[in-house]
Amino acid sequence: xxxxxxxxxxxxxxxxxxxxxxxxxxxxxxxxxxxxxxxxxxxxxxxxxxxxxxxxxxxxxxxxxxxxxxxxxxxxxxxxxxxxxxxxxxxxxxxxxxxxxxxxxxxxxxxxxxxxxxxxxxxxxxxxxxxxxxxxxxxxxxxxxxxxxxxxxxxxxxxxxxxxxxxxxxxxxxxxxxxxxxxxxxxxxxxxxxxxxxxxxxxxxxxxxxxxxxxxxxxxxxxxxxxxxxxxxxxxxxxxxxxxxxxxxxxxxxxxxxxxxxxxxxxxxxxxxxxxxxxxxxxxxxxxxxxxxxxxxxxxxxxxxxxxxxxxxxxxxxxxxxxxx
Amino acid sequence: xxxxxxxxxxxxxxxxxxxxxxxxxxxxxxxxxxxxxxxxxxxxxxxxxxxxxxxxxxxxxxxxxxxxxxxxxxxxxxxxxxxxxxxxxxxxxxxxxxxxxxxxxxxxxxxxxxxxxxxxxxxxxxxxxxxxxxxxxxxxxxxxxxxxxxxxxxxxxxxxxxxxxxxxxxxxxxxxxxxxxxxxxxxxxxxxxxxxxxxxxxxxxxxxxxxxxxxxxxxxxxxxxxxxxxxxxxxxxxxxxxxxxxxxxxxxxxxxxxxxxxxxxxxxxxxxxxxxxxxxxxxxxxxxxxxxxxxxxxxxxxxxxxxxxxxxxxxxxxxxxxxxxxxxxxxxxxxxxxxxxxxxxxxxxxxxxxxxxxxxxxxxxxxxxxxxxxxxxxxxxxxxxxxxxxxxx
Amino acid sequence: xxxxxxxxxxxxxxxxxxxxxxxxxxxxxxxxxxxxxxxxxxxxxxxxxxxxxxxxxxxxxxxxxxxxxxxxxxxxxxxxxxxxxxxxxxxxxxxxxxxxxxxxxxxxxxxxxxxxxxxxxxxxxxxxxxxxxxxxxxxxxxxxxxxxxxxxxxxxxxxxxxxxxxxxxxxxxxxxxxxxxxxxxxxx
Numbered sequence: 001x002x003x004x005x006x007x008x009x010x011x012x013x014x015x016x017x018x019x020x021x022x023x024x025x026x027x028x029x030x031x032x033x034x035x036x037x038x039x040x041x042x043x044x045x046x047x048x049x050x051x052x053x054x055x056x057x058x059x060x061x062x063x064x065x066x067x068x069x070x071x072x073x074x075x076x077x078x079x080x081x082x083x084x085x086x087x088x089x090x091x092x093x094x095x096x097x098x099x100x101x102x103x104x105x106x107x108x109x110x111x112x113x114x115x116x117x118x119x120x121x122x123x124x125x126x127x128x129x130x131x132x133x134x135x136x137x138x139x140x141x142x143x144x145x146x147x148x149x150x151x152x153x154x155x156x157x158x159x160x161x162x163x164x165x166x167x168x169x170x171x172x173x174x175x176x177x178x179x180x181x182x183x184x185x186x187x188x189x190x191x192x193x194x195x196x197x198x199x200x201x202x203x204x205x206x207x208x209x210x211x212x213x214x215x216x217x218x219x220x221x222x223x224x225x226x227x228x229x230x231x232x233x234x235x236x237x238x239x240x241x242x243x244x245x246x247x248x249x250x251x252x253x254x255x256x257x258x259x260x261x262x263x264x265x266x267x268x269x270x271x272x273x274x275x276x277x278x279x280x281x282x283x284x285x286x287x288x289x290x291x292x293x294x295x296x297x298x299x300x301x302x303x304x305x306x307x308x309x310x311x312x313x314x315x316x317x318x319x320x321x322x323x324x325x
Numbered sequence: 326x327x328x329x330x331x332x333x334x335x336x337x338x339x340x341x342x343x344x345x346x347x348x349x350x351x352x353x354x355x356x357x358x359x360x361x362x363x364x365x366x367x368x369x370x371x372x373x374x375x376x377x378x379x380x381x382x383x384x385x386x387x388x389x390x391x392x393x394x395x396x397x398x399x400x401x402x403x404x405x406x407x408x409x410x411x412x413x414x415x416x417x418x419x420x421x422x423x424x425x426x427x428x429x430x431x432x433x434x435x436x437x438x439x440x441x442x443x444x445x446x447x448x449x450x451x452x453x454x455x456x457x458x459x460x461x462x463x464x465x466x467x468x469x470x471x472x473x474x475x476x477x478x479x480x481x482x483x484x485x486x487x488x489x490x491x492x493x494x495x496x497x498x499x500x501x502x503x504x505x506x507x508x509x510x511x512x513x514x515x516x517x518x519x520x521x522x523x524x525x526x527x528x529x530x531x532x533x534x535x536x537x538x539x540x541x542x543x544x545x546x547x548x549x550x551x552x553x554x555x556x557x558x559x560x561x562x563x564x565x566x567x568x569x570x571x572x573x574x575x576x577x578x579x580x581x582x583x584x585x586x587x588x589x590x591x592x593x594x595x596x597x598x599x600x601x602x603x604x605x606x607x608x609x610x611x612x613x614x615x616x617x618x619x620x621x622x623x624x625x626x627x628x629x630x631x632x633x634x635x636x637x638x639x640x641x642x643x644x645x646x647x648x649x650x651x652x653x654x655x656x657x658x659x660x661x662x663x664x665x666x667x668x669x670x671x672x673x674x675x676x677x678x679x680x681x682x683x684x685x686x687x688x689x690x691x692x693x694x695x696x697x698x699x700x701x702x703x704x705x706x707x708x709x710x711x712x713x714x715x716x717x718x
Numbered sequence: 719x720x721x722x723x724x725x726x727x728x729x730x731x732x733x734x735x736x737x738x739x740x741x742x743x744x745x746x747x748x749x750x751x752x753x754x755x756x757x758x759x760x761x762x763x764x765x766x767x768x769x770x771x772x773x774x775x776x777x778x779x780x781x782x783x784x785x786x787x788x789x790x791x792x793x794x795x796x797x798x799x800x801x802x803x804x805x806x807x808x809x810x811x812x813x814x815x816x817x818x819x820x821x822x823x824x825x826x827x828x829x830x831x832x833x834x835x836x837x838x839x840x841x842x843x844x845x846x847x848x849x850x851x852x853x854x855x856x857x858x859x860x861x862x863x864x865x866x867x868x869x870x871x872x873x874x875x876x877x878x879x880x881x882x883x884x885x886x887x888x889x890x891x892x893x894x895x896x897x898x899x900x901x902x903x904x905x906x
Contacts (some may be wrong), residue, residue: 040457041731043739134674136651213451214523223346223449223678257333277618293725295523296451299360377794383774390774390799454728461736468749475813481799489804517723 003033014089021088023248024277026050028249028284035285050246051244057239063230065232067128076126077233077240080119083112084247091254092173094264094276097275106158106170109255110123110151116244117143120219123241135228138219138299146203146205152314153202157191157259159321179262198317199260201310203286206256208302210248212287214294215302253283335363338674342371344549346449353665353681357674365669372689380652385411385485385621388649392639393479395654396690398441401434402632403654404483406639409564411485412629414621414643422607423487424566429603430473430482431630432596433563436507437466438633439589439596442685443514446586450527451677455517462510465503472496482532487615492577497604504597504604511593518586525583532668533678534580544664546635547588548684549652552580559630570602582683621645632657634685656690667693748815753798756791758831763810765789765833767848769802778802782835782844788796790830793819808853838881840888845881 029050037044064070088108117139124136157175162168166178175191183189192199208215216256220228230241257263257279264272264279297305340346340353350371356364376395380388391678395398405427413420419427440463448456467477473492474480482488492500515615518524534544539552549556557574559567575591577584621643629638635657642651668680739747765787770780777795781788802811821827833847845851855874862870876892877885 036454038732038735039728039734040454041461041734042457043735043737131338134338137359217451218675221451221675223451224675226345289725289728292454292728294452295447295455295521295527297523297526298673300673301526386772386801387774390797390801393799394797452724455724458724458727458731461731464736471752472749475749475751475800476798479797479799481753489800513723513727517727520723 005299008021017089017093018085019288021247021254024280025246025249028253028281029246031281031284032249032288032291036292039289039311054239054242054246056241057234058176058236062235062237065128068232069126069128072122072126073232074237076110076119076123077237077244078117079122080244081240081244083116083119084244084251086256087112087116088247090172091251091258092176092263093254094176094258094272094279105172106154109172110147110154113150114143114147117209119244120229123233124231127229127232129232131225131227131231132229135219135231138225139229140301141214141299142208142219145303147206149201149306149310149314150205150209152311152318153198153199153205154255156195156198156314156317156321159318160191163321163324166286176258176263176265180265188262188266190260190262195260195317197313199256201313202256202260204310205306206252207287207290210252210287210290210304211245214290214297215305216291217296218299218302249284250280253280253287264271274322282308340677340681344678347681349660349686350447351686351688353669353677355669355674355677357682360668360674361678362672362674364543365666367666369662369688369691372691374689375585377652377654380649382648384647385649390479390481392652392654393481396656396687397478398438398687399434399632399634399637399690400479401430401482402630402637403521404481405431406628406630406637407641407652407665408483408485408633409630410626410639410641411621413626413628414624414641415485415618416622417486417616419565420487420613420616421610422491422612425603425606425610426488426492426614427483428566428570429492429600429607430470430480430488432599432603433466433470433473434480435596435633436511436593436600437463437470438685439593440466440511440514442589442633442682443518446582446679446682447518447524449682450524452521452524455514458517459510459514462507462514465506465510468556469500469503472499484615486618487613489615491614492607494608497608500661501601504600507541508594508597511590515590515593518590527676527679528582528586530583532580532582532672532683534664534668536580538667539580541663542663542667543660544635544684545660546631546633548583548591548635548661548664550574550576551585551588553578556636558629558636560630564628564630566603566606570599572599582679585683604702621647621649634658634687634690635661654690656687658685658687658691662686662688662691681691730763747850748817750815752815752817753800753813755793755814755819755829756798756800756802756811757814757816757829758789758791758795759810759812760831762808763789763831764808764850764853765831766807766850768805768807769811772801772805774799774801775814785835787833787835787844787847788830789833792827792828794824825830836878840884841881843881843883845878850880 027047030045030047033049034044040214054237064073075196087109090105090112119138121139121143124132124134124139126132157178158170161174169175177191179188179190181189183193187193204215211217211220225231230238233241252291254276257276261283264274264276266272267275335356335358338355338357340355342350342352352364352368352371354368355362376391380391383391389404389407392403395403440459444456444459444463447453447459462527470480471477473496474482474490482490534548534552536552536554540551540554544552545556553576555574555576558564560574572595575588575595577587577591623643623645625640625642627638627640629636631637637657638655639647640651640653640655644650664684665681665686668683669677672680738744740746767780767789770778770789775795775797777793777797778791780887781790798813800813803813806812819827833849836845836848836851837843838845842851844862855878858870873893880892
């Protein structure tokens with residue numbers, strides 16, 4: 001029999017996770033900016049810079065362009081923020097103890113991650129600018145090419161649960177707890193080592209979804225199309241978008257760490273959280289290095305890469321899971 | 326039942342006058358189907374400053390510093406061309422030392438301009454790291470120029486009949502040290518640009534300029550050399566000290582962006598060599614750095630130099646006074662910009678910025694006359710800037 | 719997708735940033751001989767106005783008011799070419815290494831020097847600055863031919879107080895026409 005207090009406790013827990021996501025994203029965003037600056041022989045911003053940028057935007061004038069669809073123009077940043085907030089508490093912070101909001105997390109996560117991208121398509125289309133429309137069309141191509149490998153790579157650990165002697169489950173919590181123990185020799189029993197190609201596919205798709213080069217920043221390539229979808233945005237609405245984009249540092253890295261790097265499994269409560277965050281930070285640093293060391297491809301390259309190489313990796317792993325070798 | 330071919334709607338994308346990819350004001354009217362560019366129209370004239378008119382009211386010596394400001398990047402090329410033309414008018418012979426110093430400055434400037442181009446090109450295809458690193462290495466050559474002349478960009482070194490500042494004996498080893506660093510940096514940059522798959526994917530076969538078209542529209546400089554034409558004013562019509570300096574003309578086949586990059590990166594190495602040659606000569610050759618200027622008798626003269634962007638031509642008419650009757654500047658970008666109309670159609674919208682940058686356009690150089698069309702009555706009129714500003718108020 | 723060189727270069731740059739915190743800290747380096755703000759020398763400048771004529775950007779202006787002459791460099795116009803320094807006969811103007819010249823008030827963006835002016839005793843026209851005339855006098859006294867020195871010393875006060883036009887008009891009246899020197903030289 002659950003009381004009101006139990007529900008309140010769970011809600012408080014969700015807010016705690018959102019707070020954790022926010023502060024981690026802030027720190028990771030700073031690490032990203034500082035590290036990429038240092039790799040480019042610059043000095044980089046101080047630690048408050050990521051959040052100062054957003055606060056500055058909230059202090060500015062709000063406006064809607066004359067040619068825009070006013071309703072969608074205002075709706076899309078809110079859509080993006082709500083999607084990413086839902087994502088950020090759907091993904092457990094590394095510990096198997098996390099109750100998990102639903103028993104079928106992964107499907108919902110997939111759904112909201114598409115919704116997050118779609119918010120940018122809507123934003124670009126609603127703003128009524130040529131550049132916004134080009135950005136939106138590029139974003140659509142990105143969704144079409146990225147989501148299929150992403151979906152397969154997300155579901156592989158959950159399908160593999162049945163192979164490992166667990167019952168099939170779509171909950172990330174179960175996936176985390178299934179990665180306990182060692183695989184071979186001293187390698188931990190992470191899905192990274194069991195399905196490396198799928199892990200690469202997921203890493204590439206998540207890299208792309210978090211606006212990192214070589215593919216990620218094509219829809220907002222500033223030298224080509226200003227800011228793509230967000231060209232006409234400014235002030236608080238852009239601030240909401242930027243806030244939503246800040247959370248990508250938590251959401252997409254946490255997803256990878258939970259599914260393929262075993263979250264914080266094998267440690268007791270406060271330590272598993274720290275281990276989890278450390279792993280997330282490692283992924284952020286890895287993403288930064290890839291981002292810094294690559295040129296931006298064309299949008300046609302994205303289609304080619306993700307629907308051949310990336311999809312092939314994911315499908316090969318899927319066949320391995322289903323056939324079992 | 327016949328199904329019509331589904332095509333994306335055609336629409337016009339205005340690239341410019343102000344756009345993050347364009348460093349200066351210029352306007353490309355792109356007719357686009359989806360991401361594919363169908364047709365291009367180019368409009369220039371956003372940077373008109375009336376320099377040639379202004380030159381007709383200033384003395385020859387004052388004009389040096391005026392023409393230095395035609396272009397911020399190839400400022401030494403402009404003054405070299407101008408002083409050379411004025412020297413032809415006055416029949417002045419350059420002293421030996423001045424010739425080497427002039428060549429040294431011109432080549433250091435070419436290094437700085439090509440490194441700048443490489444950095445901008447990297448930035449336009451989204452490779453911010455190489456952009457930053459190449460520009461960091463470009464600081465070496467700017468330091469050298471600053472130490473020699475006292476300014477990073479506008480060197481004010483050339484004057485009619487010679488150069489204004491001598492290079493000290495004890496400064497030469499320092500410059501040589503920096504040249505070694507530059508040589509290393511250029512090699513690293515060349516290696517990094519040519520080995521990267523991402524850069525290759527973005528530049529190979531993109532923005533191809535056909536050799537026949539290139540010949541027909543008279544492109545100059547690295548753009549012409551990238552299509553396989555071995556033209557270079559430094560070899561064809563040697564000025565300053567180029568007639569005694571051994572160097573190669575770098576050419577490449579293909580005419581795409583990658584070959585333009587190869588030509589420019591190859592020229593960097595050559596420029597370092599030429600600079601080293603000049604420094605070696607400066608150690609031994611002494612003498613004055615400035616010849617005496619007497620007067621500019623009535624007449625006209627044409628001078629040309631190889632600016633980093635191609636052939637730069639100056640035309641001067643003297644009426645015997647200390648103020649030129651007419652000064653005409655023909656910049657390389659004036660010819661190279663036109664090539665864009667043949668390079669852009671058929672490319673993807675994403676490749677437009679790098680294609681535009683590949684000819685290294687310098688709009689401030691190019692804009693020479695302001696022509697305003699009244700679209701209602703279809704009359705071209707030209708006038709002073711003051712009148713124009715009044716009529717558009 | 720080989721990009722070893724780029725990654726290697728990037729990692730090399732990790733701990734040695736090339737940029738400095740310039741507006742908040744000192745500039746990385748100021749090379750000797752930097753062409754910065756032109757300054758008049760209080761000692762050497764004689765206020766002849768040669769720099770005004772030769773300035774390639776018309777940044778230097780000269781203003782004669784009452785019995786003072788003001789030379790001023792409006793440095794937002796200045797292009798730091800250093801031609802004034804080249805042309806100056808007395809080392810009276812030189813480029814300093816000062817380059818942080820931004821100011822919020824246009825009136826502050828000027829370097830000025832004030833001289834005492836000498837006017838013509840007859841018509842009131844400007845002759846030149848006191849310092850300029852003194853310099854001329856000094857030069858004449860050092861370079862003058864010994865044979866005419868006496869006469870020159872006698873005539874100089876007359877020259878000093880007359881502008882060129884009045885000197886021409888009154889040359890016979892005051893016996894200051896130059897021909898007499900030439901005549902004397904031919905004789906000797």
